Amino acid sequence: MGESCHYHSGTDASWHCDSCSKDYCGECVPGSVDNYYKSTPKCILCNNRLNNVGASNKARPFWQMAPYYFRYAIAAGPLTISSICAVAALAITGLGWLSIFVLVAMLAVVLRYNLLVIETLASGQLDAPSFGDAQDGRSAAVFAKIIGMILVAGGGGVLMAGLGEGAVQVYSIALSLLGPAAMIVLALEHSMRAAVNPLKLLQFTLIIGWPYWLLWLSTTAVSAAPALLMPVVMGKIPAWMLLPLLAFTTSYFSIVTSAMMGYICLTRQQQLGVASQVDDDEFLEEPEFTRRKALADASIFLREGRHDEARKVLVTTLRQQPNDITLNERYYRLLLATDDKKALRELGPHLLERFVTLNQPHKAAELYMATLATQGAPAIDKSLLRHQIAEALYRQRQFKPALALVNNLHKEDPHYTRLDAAYLLLAKIYMDGFNRIDNSRKLLAFVQQKFPNSAVLPEVRQLDSILAAEAKPALRPQPA
Template identity: 30%
Template sequence: MKNDCHYHPGEPAKWHCGECLTHYCTGCMPDADTRKRHGLCPQCGRSMRYLGAATAVVPFWNRLSAFFRYPFHMDPLIVIAICTLVPMLLSANIVGLIVTLLLLVALFKYTYAVIRHTADGHMTPPPLATAFSGGGFNIVFLQLLVFILMGGVVFSGALIGGPLLAMLVLAFVILALPASIMVLAMEHSVGAAVNPMNLAVLISRIGWPYFLLYGYLILLTLASGAAQEFAVNHFAPQIAQPLAGFLNSTFTLILFHMLGYLLFQYQEELGFASDLQSDGMPEHDHPRDRSLRFDADIDMNLKDGNYDRVFSMLREVLNNDPGNAHRIGQLYLLLKARNDSTEFYRYHPRLLEWLANHNDATGLTELLVVLEKAEPGFRLENPELAVRCAGALYRHGEYKAVLKLLQDFHKRFPNSEHLAPAYLLVAQTLANGLQQWDKAIAFLKFIKKKCTQHPLQVQMDTYLAQAEKHEPLKGPRASFSGGVDVIRD
């Protein structure tokens, strides 16, 4: 059964908690270790079962073209070439026979390794060294033993029940042969590969796709035979023999890759877990980002409606890290959704700064309205923040909000270095936004008179000249030689 994440419908589940009966996707479990198959449930803290790619893998019938491309990677092509062409170059003596048999064993070892490699989530073939080094050569002899035992079972059926029972036993053996090959490749156990109950359980757990794959395997076998017959009948022996061997090996790799993929597709039903592997890229243990776990917990609690819990989590983080912009943004969205004016007022300096940094004039306007309701006549006590908020509002045409925010700025902050920028914004708002030129001129003259040491002083004559001509207040044109910061509209 394929399951979606409980919190993200449409996302395949990768973890399942048997205690909470909840499925989680990768996004819900950023701190889990998929390589070690270890993850703790965010709800109860108990170890969970890793589902691997069981819920996300593409059905084998949707990737037939990939199966046919599989043998044409570099590694399998070299294996096929060595095992097919080298015997042709050897002398017909005992040494040549031994080398040929060894190469045949290596080829079959490689094909069985393909099943295990694919079942483990590798969609590219095993490396060349798999065929010629390491252990696992006994798989060929184990398979021969399986064939002998299966033949003995059929023969025993004929002795006990006659031709009818023999035919029934033979039909089961033929039907269960792909399952037997899969079991042998995964477990390297002759007993498991010939146990009729074991094979019947595997077939029943996979269900009807097993029989669909069986049909594909029959077609592949027929196609392989037809291609080899064509090569033998239409080409000279020097060409036909290696071509037939190449075709036989190629179709065998395709067949075994399909068997491995069937195991990979139905891993959950078969009781193991594997995921798609990034072949060729080494895995490293990197420190896990704890903030991702925190984000996932917030997301799940929000979906469960635990808003108080989310607020407590954010409050605790902000107590330890007051300037964390990401958490401030999350807090703003939570308070906005809850329409919590009390907490809006408590955290308003950080929220206003966050909104100003994001140039969110709409959010600033809405929050200022909330603050006005919470405290009639509300005024910001931070002159720099007031100017930054006013600048964001001005850029989005919120002119009345700008004037209200900077009202009586010179009385509230008479010695502030932000007085000149604040009243320049007021002048630009009056002139450019409201076409009130006389009032704009008055504020510009105030800056010229009171802020004599401010860097903006050198630009006041230009602004005044523009205001007197009823031109937009944009200040002097940019210069790359003057070294003076220019405020533009």
């Protein structure tokens, strides 16, 4: 309970790899099981099958769930069973010897449903099964196994009787203590032999630990509820309602105790070897699944120091989805994290240009700054790209690197077609970043002189007029 993902410590694990002893969350194993080959997600590190532990890992401790057990037994399925028991109890009063067959059938249905409750809850299905789920033709077999267990227990009592009254008392106490364990083992393994095996039952109690004794105490108390209720209502309701009420309440509280047994197995699902019902996420369409899987795998490989595999995963997926922003950013940051100077020198400008092309200049600026901090300024030989990244840096108030990108652009590329806009940007950088009003006004005057037909002239004139007004000395107030 409460195991966290190995790579996302703030997230509960949904999958576990026995070989690697690592737990994974839904971000590490994205999508639905139907997104995977044969509906079987595998560990990215060792390629072995993962076990779903989502339901058991999210399960709260047994003793914190008391209200849930009582609510569970008033769902549609349990209420149907309890109502059938009440109707059957009312009917048998006038059936004579046929009432025996009705009673046996009723017991068989109730026992089958209770064992199904234990089985489904243990696997992680928190909603009560429907009445139809229990009609699988196994009610008679279950009833026969219960009768067999009673006969075995009775035979053991006969043997103990030969050893004296003390032995019988000890045996009776042992039967009472191991009763819940026997029902659970029968529900999970469908074997009467396992359910009457003392060693098997003892092993079960050891796996559950001390909460088992809390379970025993709880089920004992709840099972006694119908007997305590009858004296309270006797004389207050018509006599003909007593038997149906007893049947209804007995069935209800038996389902409550079964829910307790099933839930405690859920909390120890892995230790008991119970097959988990997959706590599945939403199915993803192929492109989205491929993208998320690549991001998850690359992240895990990078955390494990398997850089070449991380890079291979991202490159393969980028060939299919070259314009995905997240994949491109993850790839760029992978190059930074692995200090791949050669790749950054060759691919860095191309990747930065891709972000600008995808209308993400702010992302290009962020990655440019990350590169500048660790590798130095990347060599960008395209004037337009330098200009666009400088604009994004200016908007992020990164004035110094923005200045470095456009300051000598006119010298390095005198034929750049957007020099007028670059001069305007340079004037803004000097004004806002360095308070160099004189430099800004010179640049604005230069643009108006050299580019009389420029599309940026309205903005240039407006900015120049603002700077001119600020440069005038403030008028002194005249004496009265």
